[in-house]
Amino acid sequence: MLEFGGVNAMRILDYLTESSVLFLDDTSKHDILTTMAANAADLGYIVDKQTFAKAILERETIMSTGIGLQVAIPHAKLSTIKDFFVVVAILKHDAEWDALDKMPVRLVFMIGGPDDNQTDYLKILSKITLVIKNPARRKALMAAKDAQAVLAAFDEL
Known part of the structure; x- marks a missing residue:
């Protein structure tokens, strides 16, 4: 871990692996989210993929996680999850997401x-936001052809 002013700074790469980066042909929000939840279960991040997928899908009914700039950040926190994780999907085609800017999603x-850990969640969300607000990094992510290129976008953060 990097340290700034004596405080441990988290890095997105601490939560990503090559196996947690997906390249999907799906265009259905439901299919994309269930595929990503299944990946999280396969990697051992979650015990019950149905419960997690249900929580993710229910969150979408409250308010879309499409934040704009062709990006969605679906999320769920459950008592059965021990540690934070991030799964990234690079979509090969536009997916309708009901995003704030009405644009389709690609990331x-x-x-x-x-x-019980809102602080770390907000730190992770902040780091992802830093990456996606940078037009060059966002474009590089959308054009990525392999997991290494995706991980490289987070290398300095």
């Missing part, structure tokens, strides 16, 4: 974690 960052 999805799914965050899962324990329900």
Whole structure:
């Protein structure tokens, strides 16, 4: 971990692996989210993919996680999740997401974690936001052809 002013600074790369980066042909929000939840379960991040997927999908009914700039950040925090994780999906095609700017989504960052740790959740969300607000990095993510290129976008953060 990097340290600034004596305080441990988290890095997005602490929560990503090559296996948590997906390249999907899906255009259905439901299919994308269930595929990403299944990936989280396969990687051992969650115990019950149905419960997690249900929480993610229910969150979408409250308010879209499409934040604009062709990015969605679906998230759920459950007591059964021990540590935070991030699964990234690079979509090969536009997906309708009901985003704030009405644009389709091409990048999805799914965050899962324990329900009693809002601080780390906000730190992860902040780091992802830094990456996607940078037009060059966002464009590089959308054009990425492999997991290494995706991880490289987060290398300095």
